[in-house]
Every structure is written in C-alpha cells, then in structure tokens.
Amino acid sequence: MRRIAAARLRYWGLQTLTDDVMLIVSELLTNALLHSGTTKIGLKLTVEEDFLHIAVSDGVPSRIAPGPAYEKAESGRGLTLVAALAQGHGGTFGISDGGATAWCTLALPPQEAS
Template sequence: MTPSFPPGKIERASLPARDQTLSAHIAFSFPRTPVEPGMTPATRDLVRVGEVRRVCSAKLRGWGLQHCVDPALLLLSELVTNAIWHGSDHRIGVRLSRTSTEVKIQAWGGPVTALTARAPDALDEHGRGLLLVSTIADGWGINDAGWVWCTIVINSGAG
C-alpha cells in the first residue's frame, strides 16, 4: 500500500560516489489516533511499531540483507515511534528502500522542518531516539516533504 500523502523526493546520504539506483522498496501507511500534544499516544498506535518491524524484517530478509536487520529495525522503531509521539497528521507513513549501496528508512507523521538529537538526563524516560539514530545510522535528516530518513551502508560483497 502506498502512502496517501505527498511522497516527496527520496534523499540520498552524502556518501562516496556509488550506484544509487533504487533497486527495491516498500511503502505503506496506517491511521494515527489523534491525541493532544504532550499526551501518551493510543496503545493501538504504539502496537503498530511491532507490526511495522515484522513487515520490514521480512522484506530485508527477502532482499538478502540479514546482516542489516538488527540495526535497521532499531532505526525503524525510533523513527516510527517519533512519528507516532510527535506527529501532527492522522496517518503515519513508512518507507523502506534499498540500492546497491544502502538501505534507507523513512517515516512521516506530518511535516517536519527541524530535528535535534538531544542529551537527556540519566533518569529521563524519553529523548534518546535521535541520539540512537545519529549514532547507528550512516546518515540521517529530513527531506523537502518532511519525511525523516536515515541510511545504513550495505557492506561491499553483502546483499
């Protein structure tokens, strides 16, 4: 199923010149329950993160990228969870794609113009998601349509 909102353009991380031809992708969306800012999202929305992980895990394995599954699912979980918690739209969009050199994960919960990885206090329950993304991903950012994206470089000879 394709997202029901503007798809935007696919961004590329700043990587050495390699073949960046899109070779496979999956895109889908699901409804998000409206909540007041600062309130905990509906449980049924948060359960979707696990469903998204299962679908994308199967897709990565089908692409022969077993070595990317664990980091990709962690990054995917962070981006989709952020979209659910902080999104402004009634739908959450997810895209997973691969080229010969990278896997790209994208999430959309409404237009985003800026993100900052912050340093939470040791006892803070939230606030580590983008710190994890910036540490694990080989690149991350926001595209012109407000999709938050990150990439994982596929090692030479793998996939």
C-alpha cells in the first residue's frame, strides 16, 4: 500500500509530501493491523480543496485515540506522530466510523495547491 500511495503522490505532483505521507500511511496501517484483528484494511487518498486526505479503514469499530507513550515503550506513539505531522502540515487528524477509520489531512504546499 505504501508503493501505491507513493505512486499516487507522484501522479498528483506531490512528491514533496512523500516522506511524511509514507510515515503516516505506515503508522495508520500498522495501527489497523495490530488492533483490529482483521486483514481487510483499506487505504484512501484524495485531494480536495487544497488538502491531501489520507484515510485507513479496517471496518472494526473500536476505541482508538492518541495517548501517552511511556519512555521505554516500544510502541504507542504512532497516532500521536500522525496527529503531529498533520498539524505540522496545517491539517488535522481524526477518528470516525466509531473508530473504524483513522484519517488525517495535510495542506498542500502553496505551489501545489489548486
């Protein structure tokens, strides 16, 4: 799915976002795989109104939210990282569909906004 996301960014001319989007996609997909118990996971990328929208759905409603990570913990920072990257790009992070979908938006760089 990461390769598909990278190809879509190239197609849209949004290569400058590739590193951050790859990290976001990896974190959201990993979270869905680890916590949903399903193997049916979807990734949706769209560009609307000067924002890149990234959504990962697993179809399993659950209570997920960014939380504190303990200093020596090997996991638990993914959603916090996604939220920080989204905010750093002038976007937002959220959970919808009763927790079945984690999504974020990134503002397009000025030269790439329509």
